[in-house]
Amino acid sequence: MNDDPAVPETGTYAVDHRDGSVGEVMGCEGGLVQLRPIGGGREWDCPPGSVGDAPAGEVLRLRVRELNRQVQERPR
Structure with missing residues (x-):
């Protein structure tokens, strides 16, 4: 928990x-x-005043993109 x-x-x-x-x-x-x-x-550093909650839709989009990348890299 953050102070x-x-x-x-x-x-x-x-x-x-x-x-x-x-x-x-x-x-x-x-x-x-x-x-x-x-x-x-x-990793990168960000001042606390420049950081905010990420939109859920954007997080989902990026996670799906990453999963698709992983699937495409698997040997067949």
């Missing part, structure tokens, strides 16, 4: 309003929210 209500809970999805990127909240370090792209990848 700062501006910081989303770890494990939830958030949008970085600076560029519209959506990521999973990995934690808060040094006063910055750490986000990771859906499906993995390099």
Whole structure:
């Protein structure tokens, strides 16, 4: 649980309003929210004032895209 209500809970999805990127909240370090792209990848830092709840439809779209990518990479 976070002490700062501006910081989303770890494990939830958030949008970085600076560029519209959506990521999973990995934690808060040094006063910055750490986000990771859906499906993995390099984390990035976002000021708490620039992060907000990600729209459920956008999260679903990105998760489906990632699942489709994984299925296509499987050997047949």
